[in-house]
Amino acid sequence: MKKVILSGIFTLCTLGIFAQTSTNNLPATAQEYIQQNFSSVDVKEVKENSKWQIWEDEKFEVILSNELELDFDENGNILEIESQNDVVIPIAALPSKIAAYVEENYADAQIIGWEKQKKEQEIELADGTELEFDGEGNFRKID
Structure with missing residues (x-):
């Protein structure tokens, strides 16, 4: 029993060590988005969420070398950009x-x-301010 558990742990650790850094499995839309907006930053890791997790919109998670995390849907549309260490997201x-x-107001x-959800989008500023927009990008309120 110990051997089975240790083998499982070793396998999980090995998979983590050999994380994918190529963007080849990403849809072309996601690859183009990364090239246009983050060409000066290396891709550190690409994760593809399993198909059985149907409750999650994020199909692909890309972690850049500057610790920005990009989440894409199955078609390669960007859903979220998250900064792990308050790295500034290019406008x-x-x-x-x-x-x-x-740019006009801040x-x-x-x-x-x-973050983009079905009917709204939200921006987080470094000072803690959160700006809420509708799905089309029209300003709604400060949250």
Whole structure:
């Protein structure tokens, strides 16, 4: 029994050590998004969520060398950008309508998070302010 448990643990550790760093398994849309917005940053890890997790929208998770985490759906559309260590997200990586609003109203703000859900989007600023937008990128409120 000990051998079976130890073998399982070893297998899990081995899989973690050999994490994929190639973006080849990502849809072309996701590859283009990364190239356009994060070309100066290396891809550290690419994870593909299993198909049986149907309650999750995120199909692919990409971790960049600067510790930004990008989540994509099965078609390669960006769903979330999360900063692990308050790394600033480039404004060009955001939807254009939201980027324009932030530039106009929070010109000096540093964006450390963005998330798109079915009917809303949210921006997190480094000072803790959260801005809420509708699905089309129209400003709703400060959260």
